Amino acid sequence: xxxxxxxxxxxxxxxxxxxxxxxxxxxxxxxxxxxxxxxxxxxxxxxxxxxxxxxxxxxxxxxxxxxxxxxxxxxxxxxxxxxxxxxxxxxxxxxxxxxxxxxxxxxxxxxxxxxxxxxxxxxxxxxxxxxxxxxxxxxxxxxxxxxxxxxxxxxxxxxxxxxxxxxxxxxxxxxxxxxxxxxxxxxxxxxxxxxxxxxxxxxxxxxxxxxxxxxxxxxxxxxxxxxxxxxxxxxxxxxxxxxxxxxxxxxxxxxxxxxxxxxxxxxxxxxxxxxxxxxxxxxxxxxxxxxxxxxxxxxxxxxxxxxxxxxxxxxxxxxxxxxxxxxxxxxxxxxxxxxxxxxxxxxxxxxxxxxxxxxxxxxxxxxxxxxxxxxxxxxxxxxxxxxxxxxxxxxxxxxxxxxxxxxxxxxxxxxxxxxxxxxxxxxxxxxxxxxxxxxxxxxxxxxxxxx
Amino acid sequence: xxxxxxxxxxxxxxxxxxxxxxxxxxxxxxxxxxxxxxxxxxxxxxxxxxxxxxxxxxxxxxxxxxxxxxxxxxxxxxxxxxxxxxxxxxxxxxxxxxxxxxxxxxxxxxxxxxxxxxxxxxxxxxxxxxxxxxxxxxxxxxxxxxxxxxxxxxxxxxxxxxxxxxxxxxxxxxxxxxxxxxxxxxxxxxxxxxxxxxxxxxxxxxxxxxxxxxxxxxxxxxxxxxxxxxxxxxxxxxxxxxxxxxxxxxxxxxxxxxxxxxxxxxxxxxxxxxxxxxxxxxxxxxxxxxxxxxxxxxxxxxxxxxxxxxxxxxxxxxxxxxxxxxxxxxxxxxxxxxxxxxxxxxxxxxxxxxxxxxxxxxxxxxxxxxxxxxxxxxxxxxxxxxxxxxxxxxxxxxxxxxxxxxxxxxxxxxxxxxxxxxxxxxxxxxxxxxxxxxxxxxxxxxxxxxx
Numbered sequence: 035x036x037x038x039x040x041x042x043x044x045x046x047x048x049x050x051x052x053x054x055x056x057x058x059x060x061x062x063x064x065x066x067x068x069x070x071x072x073x074x075x076x077x078x079x080x081x082x083x084x085x086x087x088x089x090x091x092x093x094x095x096x097x098x099x100x101x102x103x104x105x106x107x108x109x110x111x112x113x114x115x116x117x118x119x120x121x122x123x124x125x126x127x128x129x130x131x132x133x134x135x136x137x138x139x140x141x142x143x144x145x146x147x148x149x150x151x152x153x154x155x156x157x158x159x160x161x162x163x164x165x166x167x168x169x170x171x172x173x174x175x176x177x178x179x180x181x182x183x184x185x186x187x188x189x190x191x192x193x194x195x196x197x198x199x200x201x202x203x204x205x206x207x208x209x210x211x212x213x214x215x216x217x218x219x220x221x222x223x224x225x226x227x228x229x230x231x232x233x234x235x236x237x238x239x240x241x242x243x244x245x246x247x248x249x250x251x252x253x254x255x256x257x258x259x260x261x262x263x264x265x266x267x268x269x270x271x272x273x274x275x276x277x278x279x280x281x282x283x284x285x286x287x288x289x290x291x292x293x294x295x296x297x298x299x300x301x302x303x304x305x306x307x308x309x310x311x312x313x314x315x316x317x318x319x320x321x322x323x324x325x326x327x328x329x330x331x332x333x334x335x336x337x338x339x340x341x342x343x344x345x346x347x348x349x350x351x352x353x354x355x356x357x358x359x360x361x362x363x364x365x366x367x368x369x370x371x372x373x374x375x376x377x378x379x380x381x382x383x384x385x386x387x388x389x390x391x392x393x394x395x396x397x398x399x400x401x402x403x404x405x406x407x408x409x410x411x412x413x414x415x416x417x418x419x420x421x422x423x424x425x426x427x428x429x430x431x432x433x434x435x436x437x438x439x440x441x442x443x444x445x446x447x448x449x450x451x452x453x454x455x456x457x458x459x460x461x462x463x464x465x466x467x468x469x470x471x472x473x474x475x476x477x478x479x480x481x482x483x484x485x
Numbered sequence: 486x487x488x489x490x491x492x493x494x495x496x497x498x499x500x501x502x503x504x505x506x507x508x509x510x511x512x513x514x515x516x517x518x519x520x521x522x523x524x525x526x527x528x529x530x531x532x533x534x535x536x537x538x539x540x541x542x543x544x545x546x547x548x549x550x551x552x553x554x555x556x557x558x559x560x561x562x563x564x565x566x567x568x569x570x571x572x573x574x575x576x577x578x579x580x581x582x583x584x585x586x587x588x589x590x591x592x593x594x595x596x597x598x599x600x601x602x603x604x605x606x607x608x609x610x611x612x613x614x615x616x617x618x619x620x621x622x623x624x625x626x627x628x629x630x631x632x633x634x635x636x637x638x639x640x641x642x643x644x645x646x647x648x649x650x651x652x653x654x655x656x657x658x659x660x661x662x663x664x665x666x667x668x669x670x671x672x673x674x675x676x677x678x679x680x681x682x683x684x685x686x687x688x689x690x691x692x693x694x695x696x697x698x699x700x701x702x703x704x705x706x707x708x709x710x711x712x713x714x715x716x717x718x719x720x721x722x723x724x725x726x727x728x729x730x731x732x733x734x735x736x737x738x739x740x741x742x743x744x745x746x747x748x749x750x751x752x753x754x755x756x757x758x759x760x761x762x763x764x765x766x767x768x769x770x771x772x773x774x775x776x777x778x779x780x781x782x783x784x785x786x787x788x789x790x791x792x793x794x795x796x797x798x799x800x801x802x803x804x805x806x807x808x809x810x811x812x813x814x815x816x817x818x819x820x821x822x823x824x825x826x827x828x829x830x831x832x833x834x835x836x837x838x839x840x841x842x843x844x845x846x847x848x849x850x851x852x853x854x855x856x857x858x859x860x861x862x863x864x865x866x867x868x869x870x871x872x873x874x875x876x877x878x879x880x881x882x883x884x885x886x887x888x889x890x891x892x893x894x895x896x897x898x899x900x901x902x903x904x905x906x907x908x909x910x911x912x913x914x915x916x917x918x919x920x921x922x923x924x925x926x927x928x929x930x931x932x933x934x935x936x
Contacts, residue, residue: 038798040572040795041534041537042529042530043532043533049528050577051585054528058526070860070862073833074506076505077505081497081606086489100560102553104596120491122491124491125491131877131880135833154532168867169867176864297853346489347488347489348491382524395746398746408521410520410523415624
């Protein structure tokens with residue numbers, strides 16, 4: 035048989051089992067957390083009609099998209115989960131209950147130039163709340179509250195959800211008579227972290243054509259920092275000059291107040307006036323999330339409030355608020371930085387049952403007993419020497435091996451070996467299950483206490 | 486704005502929330518059950534190098550595949566999960582521990598002619614165990630034992646896992662001097678259920694060119710039915726005439742005996758000598774699974790033992806055993822037939838918290854309390870009339886609404902309304918959580934008792 039050298043395409047993440055198990059655990063945390071807030075799972079096709087997917091058009095998207103013909107059909111792979119959501123809501127408008135709350139954790143495709151840490155196939159983990167005509171501001175606090183829970187679930191604590199409001203920004207630029215230049219200004223201000231205030235000012239003056247006074251006003255505005263109360267208080271100084279600003283500030287205050295009610299500590303969220311998130315789409319609250327010890331990574335979770343989800347597909351006002359985690363990239367970065375929660379499980383089983391007799395029926399029964407108590411149990415059925423069996427257990431990194439020989443069977447017992455400590459105890463199957471569960475729970479507790 | 490009529494491509498399943506929640510519950514049962522047997526999750530790219538995906542070649546596959554160029558790359562979407570598994574094992578051979586046990590629940594793509602109940606994008610839910618050189622027969626019993634657990638988890642009881650062994654078949658045909666015609670014969674015998682024994686005989690005589698005696702021997706063989714013990718006992722009558730047959734019978738007996746040890750009742754598995762599963766790939770035990778009340782659907786879960794997983798990619802003997810559930814089709818069929826477990830949840834939340842005051846902070850805190858006890862809780866923040874709020878709760882079909890007005894807040898209580906019975910009780914938040922959980926658990930218990 036001719037052998038074709040196997041390979042996986044570059045830009046496509048394919049993990050070995052130990053890492054895949056951790057990745058799966060993170061998706062489980064996402065699913066569970068999203069569901070606990072009453073979001074319904076959504077699954078849409080990877081392939082859509084290209085015309086529909088590209089209804090909005092747009093340069094970069096169109097260049098990167100995987101698009102192809104099949105028969106007479108012009109098809110494309112989705113490049114995000116927002117456009118399919120818009121299509122879904124428009125298509126099923128009459129069948130959905132609004133506010134419609136959905137989460138989707140799915141792969142999306144962008145044929146970007148391959149480079150380290152950039153993926154052509156990657157998971158996004160999105161939540162959105164869509165209203166029919168109206169949507170209460172409360173939702174704009176709930177979204178970051180959920181993200182807080184998710185990141186804590188990932189074992190992270192040194193992260194910050196940064197919140198701003200586009201109405202505050204647009205209102206402020208209107209005060210300065212700069213509404214028409216607000217796009218350019220926001221793009222410039224967005225570079226503050228990277229290039230510093232002086233260079234931002236130069237660009238504002240030279241490229242955006244602002245006056246010295248306007249540029250100084252902007253630098254003064256984005257220099258407003260401090261505790262959330264301090265920032266909000268400083269913003270009060272601008273009240274009464276622009277209606278949109280006043281409305282935005284009211285929203286920002288409501289979000290901050292409700293975030294506190296959701297139990298999000300102030301160390302994990304901050305009002306940050308430099309955040310703008312793109313241009314037209316967002317209309318109110320906007321979010322970015324940064325890892326405090328790794329600002330160079332940029333935002334790992336972003337989103338915001340928008341007023342028109344599906345205008346390309348339906349003549350209805352569908353405002354919404356949503357946020358997206360680029361899960362594949364986040365996993366890659368956490369792994370690279372050694373930030374993956376070390377207590378995330380990486381073994382495919384909690385216990386490996388090793389039969390030491392020719393008749394495997396007692397080992398089958400033992401494994402089933404352990405499983406019925408909720409443990410993940412692999413039964414090792416291969417005819418190998420004891421040393422090879424233990425080597426396998428070590429390679430899988432299972433925390434426990436459970437040995438069942440003639441003696442144990444005769445006594446109605448099994449030998450439970452802790453693979454980390456080497457400690458071995460002889461127990462009944464029921465006690466063995468309790469023993470293993472207690473040890474595993476103690477490990478989990480250690481994680482929770484650390485948080 | 487010009488409006489483009491939204492649509493989803495035909496042959497692509499896109500579910501409304503209530504059904505999607507049930508579908509997700511089924512994937513959760515699959516993940517949990519597969520993991521409980523020590524299978525590691527695997528996730529491979531949807532897009533692979535077309536040359537690698539099509540290494541094995543083959544007519545139907547090549548016609549149905551989604552294949553396209555991107556830049557200079559010849560790409561294709563995976564059409565099953567077995568070829569990507571073979572690629573993965575060959576590529577990562579040195580890093581994997583064997584037996585390598587993986588599950589994968591992922592979408593695959595086949596550009597089939599669209600027809601009712603046929604999908605171009607569908608989930609497969611596969612488990613495989615791959616050995617390095619050898620693989621014990623125990624694994625061939627474990628696979629259907631897991632499938633039994635999965636189907637029971639789906640709320641099904643009237644199903645049958647049918648087991649056969651290719652060595653028994655090949656050995657039997659060798660006894661009759663028909664080894665070279667075994668492929669044609671198996672394809673013919675496979676039609677027994679559809680066309681009946683008489684027509685099978687006609688084809689065996691006229692198309693396969695068998696003698697009257699050979700055809701009668703085959704019909705006699707496939708007419709062996711009864712309890713598993715009866716079938717195995719009848720097969721004993723052939724022992725001693727062909728080595729492969731004897732080996733296959735030994736394996737079949739081991740599988741039956743171990744399946745019983747795994748706790749699979751005989752009503753759910755049967756030795757069925759008519760099952761062959763394709764031609765070259767399978768070499769030992771083969772499985773099909775049928776819904777007893779809907780034989781017309783055919784097999785909903787099939788697989789078997791193979792000797793050479795990855796010969797196209799690596800010069801190693803990698804025997805394995807695996808099974809695959811066509812999940813999208815199974816879901817479609819169960820839904821069509823009214824066989825979806827009615828107790829599978831279909832609401833996005835267990836409780837909908839309805840604030841009745843302008844200040845929503847107490848409602849936020851109440852919702853968080855309910856969530857911390859493991860409930861899925863949606864906080865309804867919209868400014869609507871009470872009637873509209875209840876209409877929303879009804880449309881979502883949430884089992885409980887939790888009302889929080891001024892009175893309740895003053896008393897430190899909340900009003901819990903059972904949306905099914907209409908019963909309403911005033912409880913503390915902690916008692917409300919316990920009350921709701923008890924009611925939901927009682928529902929789940931009802932399902933378990935029915936099984």
